[in-house]
Structure formats: structure tokens, C-alpha cells
Amino acid sequence: MIILIWLALCLVVAILAAKRDRNPIGWALLALVLSPVVAGIILLVLGEGRTARCMYCAERIKETARICPHCQREHRSPIVDVTPRREA
Numbered sequence: 001m002i003i004l005i006w007l008a009l010c011l012v013v014a015i016l017a018a019k020r021d022r023n024p025i026g027w028a029l030l031a032l033v034l035s036p037v038v039a040g041i042i043l044l045v046l047g048e049g050r051t052a053r054c055m056y057c058a059e060r061i062k063e064t065a066r067i068c069p070h071c072q073r074e075h076r077s078p079i080v081d082v083t084p085r086r087e088a
């Protein structure tokens with residue numbers, strides 16, 4: 001019975017990972033090996049994927065974004081500035 005709960009929690013971690021733009025299979029395996037609770041906490045601490053600054057409006061957007069959700073301008077190449085800088 002506890003194995004079923006464990007597997008269900010691994011599935012939850014995989015879904016959360018997919019929603020956060022991360023590899024769901026990798027995270028499910030990590031949850032399976034470590035613990036779904038530990039993997040879930042790591043996932044929450046890491047937050048949403050890597051972010052970069054839009055070169056047009058300077059808002060934070062996903063590194064993989066092609067169209068900025070703030071100014072709607074298109075980025076042709078992957079965004080280069082990925083320094084995780086804290087706001088002063």
C-alpha cells in the first residue's frame with residue numbers, strides 16, 4: 001500500500017516538474033530514488049526554470065521564451081543574460 005502512495009507522489013512530482021518547465025521523467029526518477037517529499041521540496045526551492053532579462057523591456061522572462069510576455073517582442077536567438085541577479 002505504501003508503495004502505491006510513493007508512486008502516486010512521484011507522479012505528482014513529475015506533473016509539478018512539467019509545469020515548471022523541467023524534465024518530468026528525470027524528476028519522477030529522482031523522487032522514486034530519494035523521496036517524493038524531498039524531490040518536491042527541491043523542486044519548489046528551485047522555482048520556475050531559468051530566467052533571463054528581456055533585451056527590450058528588461059522584465060524577467062523564461063530563458064526559453066521566444067516572445068516576451070510583457071512587451072510581446074520576439075527574441076530570435078536564445079536570450080544570453082542568465083545571471084540570476086537579486087533585485088536591489
Ligand SMILES: [Zn+2]
Nearest residue numbers: 054057068071
Ligand atoms: Zn520584453
